[in-house]
Amino acid sequence: MAAHYTLxxxxxxxxxxxxxxxxxxxxxxDLDAMERNLCRMARYASQHKLLLRPHFKMHRxxxxxxxxxxxxxxxxxxVQKLGEAETLVGAGINNIYVSNEIVDPRKLARFAELAxxxxxxxxxxxxxxxxxxxxxxxxxxxxxxxALRHAGAAGVRVMVEIDVGQNRCGCLPGDGVAxxxxxxxxxxxxxxxxxGIQAYHGAAQHHRAPEQRRETISKVVDxxxxxxxxxxxxxxxxxLVTGAGSGTFTLEATSGLYGELxxxxxxxxxxxxxxxxxxxxxxxxxxALFVATRVMSTGSKLNMAVVDAGxxxxxxxxxxxxxxxxxxxxxxxGGDEHGILEHRHxxxxxxAPLPVPxxxxxxxxxxxxxxxxxxxxxxxxxxRGGLDHGVVEKTFVIDxxxxxx
Amino acid sequence: MAAHYTLxxxxxxxxxxxxxxxxxxxxxxDLDAMERNLCRMARYASQHKLLLRPHFKMHRxxxxxxxxxxxxxxxxxxVQKLGEAETLVGAGINNIYVSNEIVDPRKLARFAELAxxxxxxxxxxxxxxxxxxxxxxxxxxxxxxxALRHAGAAGVRVMVEIDVGQNRCGCLPGDGVAxxxxxxxxxxxxxxxxxGIQAYHGAAQHHRAPEQRRETISKVVDxxxxxxxxxxxxxxxxxLVTGAGSGTFTLEATSGLYGELxxxxxxxxxxxxxxxxxxxxxxxxxxALFVATRVMSTGSKLNMAVVDAGxxxxxxxxxxxxxxxxxxxxxxxGGDEHGILEHRHxxxxxxAPLPVPxxxxxxxxxxxxxxxxxxxxxxxxxxRGGLDHGVVEKTFVIDxxxxxx
Numbered sequence: 001m002a003a004h005y006t007l008x009x010x011x012x013x014x015x016x017x018x019x020x021x022x023x024x025x026x027x028x029x030d031l032d033a034m035e036r037n038l039c040r041m042a043r044y045a046s047q048h049k050l051l052l053r054p055h056f057k058m059h060r061x062x063x064x065x066x067x068x069x070x071x072x073x074x075x076x077x078x079v080q081k082l083g084e085a086e087t088l089v090g091a092g093i094n095n096i097y098v099s100n101e102i103v104d105p106r107k108l109a110r111f112a113e114l115a116x117x118x119x120x121x122x123x124x125x126x127x128x129x130x131x132x133x134x135x136x137x138x139x140x141x142x143x144x145x146x147a148l149r150h151a152g153a154a155g156v157r158v159m160v161e162i163d164v165g166q167n168r169c170g171c172l173p174g175d176g177v178a179x180x181x182x183x184x185x186x187x188x189x190x191x192x193x194x195x196g197i198q199a200y201h202g203a204a205q206h207h208r209a210p211e212q213r214r215e216t217i218s219k220v221v222d223x224x225x226x227x228x229x230x231x232x233x234x235x236x237x238x239x240l241v242t243g244a245g246s247g248t249f250t251l252e253a254t255s256g257l258y259g260e261l262x263x264x265x266x267x268x269x270x271x272x273x274x275x276x277x278x279x280x281x282x283x284x285x286x287x288a289l290f291v292a293t294r295v296m297s298t299g300s301k302l303n304m305a306v307v308d309a310g311x312x313x314x315x316x317x318x319x320x321x322x323x324x325x326x327x328x329x330x331x332x333x334g335g336d337e338h339g340i341l342e343h344r345h346x347x348x349x350x351x352a353p354l355p356v357p358x359x360x361x362x363x364x365x366x367x368x369x370x371x372x373x374x375x376x377x378x379x380x381x382x383x384r385g386g387l388d389h390g391v392v393e394k395t396f397v398i399d400x401x402x403x404x405x
Numbered sequence: 406m407a408a409h410y411t412l413x414x415x416x417x418x419x420x421x422x423x424x425x426x427x428x429x430x431x432x433x434x435d436l437d438a439m440e441r442n443l444c445r446m447a448r449y450a451s452q453h454k455l456l457l458r459p460h461f462k463m464h465r466x467x468x469x470x471x472x473x474x475x476x477x478x479x480x481x482x483x484v485q486k487l488g489e490a491e492t493l494v495g496a497g498i499n500n501i502y503v504s505n506e507i508v509d510p511r512k513l514a515r516f517a518e519l520a521x522x523x524x525x526x527x528x529x530x531x532x533x534x535x536x537x538x539x540x541x542x543x544x545x546x547x548x549x550x551x552a553l554r555h556a557g558a559a560g561v562r563v564m565v566e567i568d569v570g571q572n573r574c575g576c577l578p579g580d581g582v583a584x585x586x587x588x589x590x591x592x593x594x595x596x597x598x599x600x601g602i603q604a605y606h607g608a609a610q611h612h613r614a615p616e617q618r619r620e621t622i623s624k625v626v627d628x629x630x631x632x633x634x635x636x637x638x639x640x641x642x643x644x645l646v647t648g649a650g651s652g653t654f655t656l657e658a659t660s661g662l663y664g665e666l667x668x669x670x671x672x673x674x675x676x677x678x679x680x681x682x683x684x685x686x687x688x689x690x691x692x693a694l695f696v697a698t699r700v701m702s703t704g705s706k707l708n709m710a711v712v713d714a715g716x717x718x719x720x721x722x723x724x725x726x727x728x729x730x731x732x733x734x735x736x737x738x739g740g741d742e743h744g745i746l747e748h749r750h751x752x753x754x755x756x757a758p759l760p761v762p763x764x765x766x767x768x769x770x771x772x773x774x775x776x777x778x779x780x781x782x783x784x785x786x787x788x789r790g791g792l793d794h795g796v797v798e799k800t801f802v803i804d805x806x807x808x809x810x
Contacts, residue, residue: 012810023509023511023512023810024509024810025809026810057741057742080741080742081742100701100742101701101702101711102701103701103702103764104428104429104699104701104765106428107428136702136704137702137703137764139764140702162705163704163705167704167709168702168704168711168740168743168745169701169702169704169711169743170702170704170705171704171705172705173705202740294509295508296505296508296509296574297506297508297541297542297573297574297575298542299541299568299572299573299574299575299576300567300568300576300577300578301572304572306506306573306574308810309809311722311777312776312777312780313809316721316722317716317721317738333722334573335607336462336485336722336777336780337462337486337505337809338573338574340572340573359508359542359544360508360509371717371741372716372717372741375717375741375781376780376807376809377807377809378807401807402781402782402783402806404430404717404718404781405417405428405429405430405431405713
């Protein structure tokens with residue numbers, strides 16, 4: 001049984017499987033749509049002469065990372081977690097930025113080993129070998145320096161993260177602690193170099209109205225500019241300001257301040273991003289990530305269908321999914337393993353129920369949030385030729401799934 | 406790097422690690438508390454002469470399943486997904502009830518193979534070998550019979566699931582389709598036997614007030630009684646009514662109707678269950694599942710701490726976690742990988758901030774919902790001796806994590 005089990009876990013939808021025959025629930029990537037998204041962002045970054053460093057946390061799949069390096073214009077990756085970085089380096093990828101703080105000594109020791117491994121690589125798929133990390137306290141710099149020195153690692157770029165209104169990590173912007181951090185980095189120039197400023201505003205990505213996003217990012221840019229000026233006034237050059245996500249990157253890109261963009265979600269998009277009112281300056285992105293699900297019961301009601309995907313198959317932190325191509329159907333949470341499809345509209349006075357999908361019929365859900373949805377699945381199947389008539393071309397292993405440490 | 410990565414994925418907190426030294430984020434089981442919960446439910450079921458069939462979907466860990474069989478009074482397990490059943494059978498466990506519908510022919514073929522594998526076992530940890538499943542349509546029975554016959558499988562118990570107000574799966578209760586389903590099962594007595602009625606009300610588990618739960622379950626019991634009478638009136642004995650969860654099981658248990666209880670969450674409890682106003686007839690259960698997390702940044706505010714666990718480490722479908730033993734602290738969602746701790750209270754006019762945990766300090770979160778939280782982690786560490794001074798005794802592999810198919 002164990003062997004059979006392993007088989008079913010990996011090979012339920014092998015290459016050649018028709019879309020219409022997908023075993024469910026299954027995480028599905030529309031390869032054509034994903035590749036169009038990938039090209040649009042690569043072109044945008046290139047046209048604006050900006051570095052593109054997509055966020056690996058979004059998909060946690062090294063095969064997708066390799067595609068972004070080969071064809072998507074990526075210079076390397078952002079990660080939030082050391083386990084993600086280790087997975088990338090384990091796959092031979094040689095340009096990593098931990099856009100987050102690490103202060104635990106054991107984790108810093110792992111990070112130092114990772115840095116040594118990257119710089120020991122003779123070559124890699126990224127154009128240059130690079131390891132960078134964020135600090136938002138002098139204490140963080142001191143701990144990092146100690147770990148690097150202890151491991152005999154050097155050459156790590158350190159970015160000072162400033163709080164630009166995200167109210168999460170990041171020190172106060174301006175001429176206080178941010179400058180102290182930069183000075184501390186310079187004081188440890190035997191093991192690290194000062195890389196510049198991390199200035200990212202997560203909440204702004206989902207401000208619905210373009211003018212709201214413009215207003216917030218305008219403040220972000222002001223705070224980053226002030227901080228850059230303060231650090232430079234202390235005699236320390238600021239080589240780079242980095243940040244931006246899939247909802248606001250055109251604003252950071254045209255600020256004249258940012259040299260690098262960190263979006264991730266653009267590659268597959270999700271329901272939450274699609275709920276934003278589009279900014280005309282932004283390239284068009286398409287949904288490319290879906291959860292294929294089938295009707296497993298029609299329950300006891302006439303116009304209801306129960307599907308085999310619940311919130312163990314799609315993340316609900318940003319709300320419920322929608323049913324792709326079926327705006328007439330609503331999706332209601334049915335628990336960990338179930339979803340409920342119902343008609344949005346009823347016909348007044350009509351006896352006949354409105355049509356819902358039949359027993360075992362396939363529908364595609366558009367997840368509310370792509371990042372944690374990828375993180376629920378071991379694999380994603382890549383469909384070529386569309387959701388209706390496409391065929392599975394390959395299976396992506398989500399090899400950093402669960403790497404939350 | 407690949408070998409190092411694998412090591413960090415599995416052995417971050419090996420046996421012997423002190424609680425105070427846990428690498429984070431980590432899913433933590435307080436073994437003493439879990440074993441007390443396990444004993445309390447075993448005693449309750451035994452005293453009421455009821456079968457106890459805990460839900461495997463809660464933890465998806467076969468080592469915990471074996472503990473429930475050995476010491477927790479379990480006769481076998483409920484599962485919601487075939488992949489869970491395959492994992493259990495792969496681990497040698499021989500008593501499985503799929504308390505859910507399966508209609509896809511490929512899945513039914515897998516189910517038939519599973520049934521054959523169970524009945525081919527000479528012995529197993531469960532007192533008897535058994536395979537059961539739910540149907541809520543005659544079509545479902547026909548499809549199942551075809552698959553069993555094709556595989557040469559037989560002896561599967563089939564339960565008719567009725568909709569008792571859950572508004573999800575389950576046919577109409579009473580003397581209509583439920584009786585037709587029972588008749589269809591009897592018509593295929595070469596491959597299946599009629600096992601009785603599945604009557605579970607999920608939403609009732611989290612009705613906050615005891616009187617609200619009593620009122621709902623009273624209706625559930627009435628509907629199940631009517632259905633039982635209707636099936637018996639058609640000449641078909643109803644050997645069992647099964648259902649109940651950790652919020653209402655005392656009501657089903659004392660109804661005189663139910664012969665089997667299916668709770669899962671009692672084993673570790675969660676914030677959502679603890680938010681119920683307790684019913685005095687219910688045994689006391691303790692929190693035994695936690696996410697250990699550490700402060701990774703103190704951000705730019707004076708009374709705030711950012712921890713390294715976000716909703717990729719704990720499920721938020723039932724709301725945010727609480728901070729164990731620190732009712733003075735609130736937990737705010739900081740995204741996929743971050744959580745924000747803040748003081749619930751500020752001192753009017755005071756300059757000094759209220760104390761929050763320091764950089765790299767450990768706190769334990771009580772997840773909002775245990776089932777999908779287990780499903781985010783590859784492993785859980787079992788602490789013996791309490792959260793403060795305990796030591797890791799063993800690591801549980803969540804071996805059916807991600808088995809959503």
